[in-house]
Amino acid sequence: MSKSSNTKRAILNLAEALMQDKGFNGFSYAHIASELGVKNAAIHYHFPSKEALGGAVVQRYRDRFQLWVNNPSVKDLPPVKKLEWFFGIYSDMRADKGKVCLAGSLETEFNVIPESLRAQTKALTNELLSWLAATLEEGRRAGVFHFTGDPTRKASLILSSLQGGLQLARALGTDMFHAVVEQHKQDLLV
Amino acid sequence: MSKSSNTKRAILNLAEALMQDKGFNGFSYAHIASELGVKNAAIHYHFPSKEALGGAVVQRYRDRFQLWVNNPSVKDLPPVKKLEWFFGIYSDMRADKGKVCLAGSLETEFNVIPESLRAQTKALTNELLSWLAATLEEGRRAGVFHFTGDPTRKASLILSSLQGGLQLARALGTDMFHAVVEQHKQDLLV
DNA sequence: GTCTATAGGGGGATAGAC
DNA sequence: GTCTATCCCCCTATAGAC
Numbered sequence: 001m002s003k004s005s006n007t008k009r010a011i012l013n014l015a016e017a018l019m020q021d022k023g024f025n026g027f028s029y030a031h032i033a034s035e036l037g038v039k040n041a042a043i044h045y046h047f048p049s050k051e052a053l054g055g056a057v058v059q060r061y062r063d064r065f066q067l068w069v070n071n072p073s074v075k076d077l078p079p080v081k082k083l084e085w086f087f088g089i090y091s092d093m094r095a096d097k098g099k100v101c102l103a104g105s106l107e108t109e110f111n112v113i114p115e116s117l118r119a120q121t122k123a124l125t126n127e128l129l130s131w132l133a134a135t136l137e138e139g140r141r142a143g144v145f146h147f148t149g150d151p152t153r154k155a156s157l158i159l160s161s162l163q164g165g166l167q168l169a170r171a172l173g174t175d176m177f178h179a180v181v182e183q184h185k186q187d188l189l190v
Numbered sequence: 191m192s193k194s195s196n197t198k199r200a201i202l203n204l205a206e207a208l209m210q211d212k213g214f215n216g217f218s219y220a221h222i223a224s225e226l227g228v229k230n231a232a233i234h235y236h237f238p239s240k241e242a243l244g245g246a247v248v249q250r251y252r253d254r255f256q257l258w259v260n261n262p263s264v265k266d267l268p269p270v271k272k273l274e275w276f277f278g279i280y281s282d283m284r285a286d287k288g289k290v291c292l293a294g295s296l297e298t299e300f301n302v303i304p305e306s307l308r309a310q311t312k313a314l315t316n317e318l319l320s321w322l323a324a325t326l327e328e329g330r331r332a333g334v335f336h337f338t339g340d341p342t343r344k345a346s347l348i349l350s351s352l353q354g355g356l357q358l359a360r361a362l363g364t365d366m367f368h369a370v371v372e373q374h375k376q377d378l379l380v
Numbered sequence: 381g382t383c384t385a386t387a388g389g390g391g392g393a394t395a396g397a398c
Numbered sequence: 399g400t401c402t403a404t405c406c407c408c409c410t411a412t413a414g415a416c
Binding site for chain 4: 197228229231232235236
Binding site: 098104111164 | 211290296311316319337347351358361370372373374
């Protein structure tokens with residue numbers, strides 16, 4: 001039972017890392033198996049199909065984000081600190097072997113992944129965007145963020161640039177990603 | 191000879207569309223062959239390997255962009271119109287079956303494509319960013335664009351958000367992409 | 381829970397006829 | 399230039415032993 005949980009969690013961890021590194025269609029059961037020192041079939045025992053494995057990865061990713069934003073250590077932060085925390089998530093991905101955002105990876109592969117994963121991708125993206133829009137609105141009302149128009153519109157700009165920035169950094173280097181973050185701070189806080 | 195050119199060009203066109211739709215590792219020679227009504231081997235005659243095909247697609251894409259920006263019909267445009275033209279390229283991709291930017295697609299697959307394609311991706315991204323930065327600087331000097339900091343920094347924000355915006359739109363709809371563009375116009379022109 | 385063994389399909393690529 | 403035929407590899411997935 002505890003051994004089961006360990007393997008299952010290890011598979012999830014590796015699958016998540018691989019999806020952010022190579023994409024859903026860019027890794028195989030063999031990658032995970034060899035890394036974990038088990039055989040192909042062992043993975044199928046825990047996750048009957050690759051589609052199920054991918055779905056579990058995204059579901060856990062979503063749950064983790066909701067857990068974070070509902071935790072007082074984030075929820076009670078002032079808007080500026082909340083945003084810095086959010087930017088930090090993406091900076092950490094970049095620092096962690098040049099990973100990209102899971103949502104961005106799945107959106108790029110949108111037309112070559114199973115329908116259930118597309119649905120998971122939509123849900124994840126919605127949740128990221130909703131939280132960001134709410135945070136921007138909160139900050140503008142508090143007078144610390146400055147932007148015009150609908151908060152959701154500004155949120156879509158920021159979210160898309162963080163996604164795209166992590167990708168851009170693969171071609172042009174980490175500085176490119178930090179430039180995106182710094183420019184947002186300039187634009188919002190001035 | 192003319193028949194050769196026709197087939198070769200048709201392969202390039204289809205491969206480019208497929209890379210923007212499904213990614214480099216998301217399409218196969220079989221896709222192209224069946225669509226064109228030829229056999230697998232015919233494609234290998236024109237492009238010895240998939241790597242060569244992908245490289246030719248990106249090279250043509252780069253050449254086309256350089257041709258555009260050096261043409262008087264774009265080169266002589268005022269900065270605001272230049273930027274609108276650039277945004278229009280991405281809007282057209284979105285309208286064309288939800289394609290994403292070729293650079294973004296390749297960056298997401300960066301760790302699962304051949305080295306020669308990675309080099310092509312870097313070159314393409316550099317060229318897009320350089321042109322955008324120069325245009326932003328030109329507009330700021332002319333007093334029509336308003337932003338603070340290095341033009342390349344602002345350019346990296348805009349480019350990454352266009353890339354990411356096309357991807358976001360796959361999950362949340364076309365409005366999400368237009369929101370990104372509109373927000374940029376607000377931010378720059380106010 | 382994990383193994384061996386294998387099925388069954390799709391992928392890129394090549395040889396040689398036409 | 400395009401075809402048929404085929405090779406070989408990697409993939410996901412399953413059956414049944416341990």
